[in-house]
Amino acid sequence: xxxxxxGFQLFFLNSLQYRFxxxxxxxxxxxxxxxxxxxxVLIFNGDFGKSLNGFTLSGMITYFVISNILSKFTLQGxxxxxxxxxxxxxxxxxxxxPYRLEWTVYFQQISTSITGLIPQLLFVLCVLxxxxxxxxxxxxxxxxxxxxMFIVIASITSHLLWSIFGFMAFWMEEATAVMWSxxxxxxxxxxxxxxxxxxPKGWLSVLEKLPFSAWGYLPSKIYLGLLSVExxxxxxxIHLSWIVILLLLHRFIWKAGLKRFSSVGG
Amino acid sequence: xxxxxxxxxxxxxxxxxKPEGFRSAMKDLFQRRYIEKTAVDELNFSVEQGEIVGLLGxxxxxxxxxxxxxxxxxxxxxxxxxxxxYCPTERKKDFLKQISFVMGNKSDVNWDLPAVDTFRYQQxxxxxxxxxxxxxxxxxxELLEVKHLLKTQLRRLSLGERMKMELxxxxxxxxxxxxxxxxxxxxxxxxxxxxRTFLKKYRNDHxxxxxxxxxxxxxxxxxxxxxxxxxxxxxxxxGDIAELKKPEMSFKEGILNLMGSGEKQK
Numbered sequence: 257x258x259x260x261x262x263g264f265q266l267f268f269l270n271s272l273q274y275r276f277x278x279x280x281x282x283x284x285x286x287x288x289x290x291x292x293x294x295x296x297v298l299i300f301n302g303d304f305g306k307s308l309n310g311f312t313l314s315g316m317i318t319y320f321v322i323s324n325i326l327s328k329f330t331l332q333g334x335x336x337x338x339x340x341x342x343x344x345x346x347x348x349x350x351x352x353x354p355y356r357l358e359w360t361v362y363f364q365q366i367s368t369s370i371t372g373l374i375p376q377l378l379f380v381l382c383v384l385x386x387x388x389x390x391x392x393x394x395x396x397x398x399x400x401x402x403x404x405m406f407i408v409i410a411s412i413t414s415h416l417l418w419s420i421f422g423f424m425a426f427w428m429e430e431a432t433a434v435m436w437s438x439x440x441x442x443x444x445x446x447x448x449x450x451x452x453x454x455x456p457k458g459w460l461s462v463l464e465k466l467p468f469s470a471w472g473y474l475p476s477k478i479y480l481g482l483l484s485v486e487x488x489x490x491x492x493x494i495h496l497s498w499i500v501i502l503l504l505l506h507r508f509i510w511k512a513g514l515k516r517f518s519s520v521g522g
Numbered sequence: 523x524x525x526x527x528x529x530x531x532x533x534x535x536x537x538x539x540k541p542e543g544f545r546s547a548m549k550d551l552f553q554r555r556y557i558e559k560t561a562v563d564e565l566n567f568s569v570e571q572g573e574i575v576g577l578l579g580x581x582x583x584x585x586x587x588x589x590x591x592x593x594x595x596x597x598x599x600x601x602x603x604x605x606x607x608y609c610p611t612e613r614k615k616d617f618l619k620q621i622s623f624v625m626g627n628k629s630d631v632n633w634d635l636p637a638v639d640t641f642r643y644q645q646x647x648x649x650x651x652x653x654x655x656x657x658x659x660x661x662x663x664e665l666l667e668v669k670h671l672l673k674t675q676l677r678r679l680s681l682g683e684r685m686k687m688e689l690x691x692x693x694x695x696x697x698x699x700x701x702x703x704x705x706x707x708x709x710x711x712x713x714x715x716x717x718r719t720f721l722k723k724y725r726n727d728h729x730x731x732x733x734x735x736x737x738x739x740x741x742x743x744x745x746x747x748x749x750x751x752x753x754x755x756x757x758x759x760x761g762d763i764a765e766l767k768k769p770e771m772s773f774k775e776g777i778l779n780l781m782g783s784g785e786k787q788k
Contacts, residue, residue: 259646266643348595349630354618355647519595
């Protein structure tokens with residue numbers, strides 16, 4: 257475990273090497289969140305008493321603040337890491353390391369998430385005095401505990417699923433266009449553009465059982481107190497099962513892909 | 523028993539043939555043509571413990587592909603490879619701890635951090651005890667004259683200095699078998715000499731088995747005990763370096779002669 261944690265630390269240090277980039281990221285990397293909030297204030301006409309699909313204006317703004325923060329734990333980078341490594345052949349050198357590559361990539365991506373999370377939290381703290389009136393404060397021990405469980409599951413399932421997408425590069429060489437298209441679809445399926453409650457009723461019952469809902473939608477709903485404990489436990493088991501399914505799929509596709517790897521570039 | 527055993531090994535790549543011109547490129551989107559390219563053809567050889575073997579051949583002769591099959595990065599299309607008693611493609615942890623692969627055109631040391639940080643990471647990955655780590659770094663850094671540069675960000679170093687750091691990184695855990703693919707590529711004469719001196723001294727001190735590919739004949743002449751010549755994926759010569767050092771011609775002329783007669787045979 258020590259080597260994975262050191263890899264995490266190294267990746268973290270790496271991302272702090274460029275101070276200017278970090279500062280710029282702090283100020284401009286979060287502008288989309290403010291735009292989204294403004295957008296929902298317009299939709300609700302500034303009316304705090306109004307409710308849309310179970311969401312009040314403050315609930316909706318809180319939903320987006322939380323899902324934006326939690327989306328950092330969606331390890332999309334794992335997929336892009338594999339595609340670039342396969343494409344430029346540098347996967348060859350990491351294959352020679354006596355470690356579990358999937359764990360190493362997981363910790364590297366978590367490190368990137370935390371590096372991205374710090375400026376985001378700083379930004380939220382800076383704007384908090386101005387937006388605190390728009391937010392719903394619904395903190396309970398169970399909610400926080402349940403959210404943390406879903407965040408851990410989200411980081412694992414997103415890492416596994418995005419890695420599997422990244423393995424497409426073994427067959428396609430250039431898979432980034434497909435990856436970006438998938439990113440848009442998955443952002444929708446995880447409730448990043450709009451809460452899943454806005455989809456037709458039948459869709460919601462399917463979407464909430466898919467791994468993507470844990471990447472943003474479910475933890476935000478749990479925080480807002482809009483999901484019963486019984487429902488949370490039922491979904492927890494489903495999402496834990498996804499880890500097993502994705503792990504098996506990950507191993508199978510990885511082995512098949514390696515046989516096709518041509519390790520280009522010298 | 524030989525530490526490296528290669529029996530009837532072949533590697534065939536399936537390559538997409540890219541057509542010329544706009545019309546053909548559009549047609550290619552729907553109907554692709556693939557050709558089979560034999561990179562290594564029925565290769566047989568063995569290497570004894572402590573031997574330094576030079577793998578020679580023109581560009582595209584199959585040298586790097588052979589090294590990549592020996593390290594387990596590539597799966598052979600046919601034949602059997604055994605290194606240190608292991609099948610390389612199984613990538614067993616014990617096997618990976620015994621081999622190292624230095625790639626002249628690819629860096630395994632993190633560009634954004636001082637080399638010593640990568641060495642620490644390598645120490646954890648390969649479970650190198652602290653005393654052995656300090657001794658190894660100090661021994662190699664002195665031999666390669668880079669002790670004062672260990673804490674400098676890698677991107678600020680010259681190509682030769684970076685290559686020396688690469689060597690330290692690859693030899694840090696005292697591997698039994700080291701594969702070096704053009705370790706002096708693009709380096710100035712002083713750095714080339716330093717690296718050759720290092721390799722010879724390291725082998726004498728540790729009885730490490732090495733396989734080297736290089737287009738610089740001095741690298742081969744000064745470090746290797748034996749030479750294997752590859753031409754279009756086939757072995758056309760395998761013998762002691764002394765056989766090629768004759769009074770009537772230089773080593774380079776001997777190699778060129780061999781290449782000529784190899785071509786005729788083929």
